[in-house]
Amino acid sequence: xxxxxxxxxxxxxxxxxxxxxxxxxxxxxxxxxxxxxxxxxxxxxxxxxxxxxxxxxxxxxxxxxxxxxxxxxxxxxxxxxxxxxxxxxxxxxxxxxxxxxxxxxxxxxxxxxxxxxxxxxxxxxxxxxxxxxxxxxxxxxxxxxxxxxxxxxxxxxxxxxxxxxxxxxxxxxxxxxxxxxxxxxxx
Numbered sequence: 036x037x038x039x040x041x042x043x044x045x046x047x048x049x050x051x052x053x054x055x056x057x058x059x060x061x062x063x064x065x066x067x068x069x070x071x072x073x074x075x076x077x078x079x080x081x082x083x084x085x086x087x088x089x090x091x092x093x094x095x096x097x098x099x100x101x102x103x104x105x106x107x108x109x110x111x112x113x114x115x116x117x118x119x120x121x122x123x124x125x126x127x128x129x130x131x132x133x134x135x136x137x138x139x140x141x142x143x144x145x146x147x148x149x150x151x152x153x154x155x156x157x158x159x160x161x162x163x164x165x166x167x168x169x170x171x172x173x174x175x176x177x178x179x180x181x182x183x184x185x186x187x188x189x190x191x192x193x194x195x196x197x198x199x200x201x202x203x204x205x206x207x208x209x210x211x212x213x214x215x216x217x218x219x220x221x222x
Contacts, residue, residue: 075179077191077215079106083128087213091170091191092220099175100186102157106170106193106213109162116198116208117170119155119177123188125214133190133214135204140184144204147174153204154184159197179219190216 075093089106109115122134136144137155145152154177160168179187196209 073179074220075187075217076220077217079104079191079193079213079215080125081108081213082130082211085212087193089193089213091215091217093179093186093217095179096173099173100177100179101173102170102177104160104168104170104191106160106162106168107166108213109160109166109168109193111162111164111166113162114159114197115162115168115212116194116196117157117160118153118192118194118198118208119157119186119217120190120192120214121155123190123216125190125216130190130192130211130214133192133211137184137186137189138204144202145200147172149200154186155189156198156200157191158200160193186217187219188217190214 073095077091079087079089079091081087086108087106088108089104091102091104094101104117119137120133120135121137122132124132126132136153138153140154142151142153145156147156147158157172160170162168177184177186179185192211193213194208194210195212196207198208
């Protein structure tokens, strides 16, 4: 009888060890160093009924995210709201699939120069007499990857009207006339 109890205790100990070892996660192998993305592109395609198109280039710098846009097909001598939107999807004919302005900090809409603004508030594009606009700005509070305000995989949208920089939540910028998904640049 003592031998039976001893064997039973030994079996319980072995079973308990088996369960503990089985539930313990295997150590993870060291992660391979992956290169940080330093450049991204968003090719702008026109929404339904629009002829606006272009390219937005994003470059990570020590000062923040440098954004350079070249846009054509705009009405001459006009302003157009320009924003990063929260979803990287431009598939809807009106680009509504891109969601609202990118706003990870739940801030009020505003000018990119004001202390409080959506992370995606880029201000306005200004079209010249030829219907082309060039935009260049470094946003200290944005990054391509990592951190709260990373934009890789989101979308960038050009609106039909100027952003008034105050109306909540979108600056009264009107319909979307072009949209592009921000993707890592090849190479």
